[in-house]
Amino acid sequence: MKLKTKLLITFLILILAPIMFTALAFFGISRYQMNAVKKLYGIENTSYETLSNTPAMLSRITRDAYAGMKAKAGTDPDAFLDAEYLDSLNLDLEARYSFLVVRKADTYIFVGNDNDFDQEELLDSLPDYRTHNSDQDVGTYIGGNLQALVKQLDFSFSDGTRGTAFIVTSIGSMIPEVESMVVDSVLVLVIILVFTSLILTAWIYKSIVTPIHHLQVATKKITDGNLDFEMPAGGDDEIGELCTDFEEMRRRLKESAEEKLESERQNKELISNISHDLKTPITAVKGYVEGIMDGVADTPEKQEKYIRTIYNKANDMERLINELTFYSKIDTNRIPYTFDHINVNAYFADCVEELSLELEEQNIELAYFNYVDEDVQVIADAEQIKRVINNIVSNSIKYIDKPKGYINIRVKDVGDFVQVEIEDNGKGIATKDLPLIFNRFYRTDASRNSSKGGSGIGLSIVKKIIEDHGGKVWATSKEHTGTVMYFVLRKYQEVPAT
Template structure:
């Protein structure tokens, strides 16, 4: 019952109880008076006693009613206030692992306040837990970055020392050392770029430059560029385009390249075969084009597959520690695809290989009426 109703009931009882009892008393008084007049009786000594008893009873009844009403109101206010006080103290101490009992029979304002308080506690707890996860993710990210930067830095230091100490004593050797230093510096540059992009992704600040792109030309260009790098790593690359030569998509060429580089980069990074191979197929699937990138690398265990697009997720860390990486590559890829109105997914078989699929909507001219 609402507190307001309780107060109205109490007010009515307190108002009408004395009136009702006074009326009873007056009625009894007149009845006795009438009997005395009718029977011509002088004041009877026991009538005085009777009146005294009635007044006493009325006072007692009033006292009892007032006390019961007070207990009723007090109970419905003080019990929840006590619960809230304990809860507020717990929250003040930073303890959020408790529940406020809101299952009482009463459905008044105080109970509603307890329900709201319990909701607040639940949200605070969720936020606190989320914060712990985010902090852990940030710590992991920092340690991964440190690890990823340390490898090329150690190499740069080693090769620079080689030049300074005169270990590289022929022009050919010096040239080789300088080139390695250059390529390691490039690796660091890429990593730092990825991190910058990642922070932009986190705050939805990727600057997209969408343009009409001819599928055949664009992918042929991309593949040519990547194949040179793969060749030096001893990985074969085959490219099959099954779409018509005039198919056009709307995409940001730079970001789409990032998607392709990231996926193929993973295929190369997680390649465990000496005859490593990557197949790129582009298919026409109605309103979309579907890009399939298949490798014959080490594959992804079924338990990891649902999570590979999650931020910071790295499959089997013990197997991955040698390869380096922060686990943000595919989360960036997924975000870029979503921002293009596309979709990305993967199938994989351990030790056999992985196929990454993504779809992008085709550009279609709206015919003029």
């Protein structure tokens, strides 16, 4: 049986069965109650309206008793001082779910409470004596915890003292009221059941059938290789959670597919970059070798120049191959770190000394400033930090566009860290490019016709090494003025013995 058929049958049962049984119960109870009212209280012409009107019913069942009390007060008010008369009157009222209270001046001389009320609270709630004549046959409603209808009869005793007789009718203990509540409850129950059935059926349909349809459509799209859609959010039930999980799966599949495409694109770009950057020195090497073979370098000076150039180009190729090898280790998280205690002063002095020879040949001035105490140490891999410095300096050299270039290296003590600053007077980096320079393969000059070369992974290697050391790297730059690269390493601090 299909789900829609089951839902239809469920809907019919939820509607028809409650209505049928409620109607039968309502008819039987209402007929019984009208006969009981007629027999017990002598009220003729009872109807559904009489049963449902609580004040009218309470007023009618004590009307005769109130009229008798009123007549008695007019002819013999001192009768309300007679205990025997008050007991008989109260007994008659008890058959009508009521009782008598008599007050002389401010003193209550008779209280026929049947323990349905708190006597102190009741007496405090009774109305005061009325100096003007008024017909209180209808009664006054007292709410709160009492829930009673009070009829008040004001009169004067023979000695001139004011008196008041009250007929107190308990609403909570009245059979007509109970039956009225039953009728009202049944009617409300029917309405609730109808609307509940409609809402429940619609909710079940929406929470089951609709999400299943969405799942079917989404599954078909994924089967066809389409991941560019969004699964509608489900509810808080199991099917809603299934839809949420399905959307998460689709999103991850899409991210995986996009990452795969991006990886393929980057690999193609890397191959293209490496091919271009290898071709340039190889072409130069071949040219100088052919010059030697053809006798162009016919003097010892020329031969030495050609051989030195070939040597430098071979070093460029070796550096490029090493960079590519290191990049593959980054992807597999297999960078071979050897951490050790490094004296900051001695280490950076050695690095600057090595760089000065290379920069001097390229007519670039190198300045070194050390603001760190002699005993400051860091825990780092000396070889990898040297790679960081070389990559940053090499990147600076590529983009120095001034006739006289300079590179300043500053080492500073910044609290718990050692901060290294490498400044150049190159062409600078545009503001829009600055947040991207540490991304893999990102080049501010994307043209492959550029003479700058480089694979575009040098600064991404810098970021990876520094972050693996627990540090941070960033840059500031101003176009046509220069760039400053910063990185920090945490200082080594001995923990005092306790």
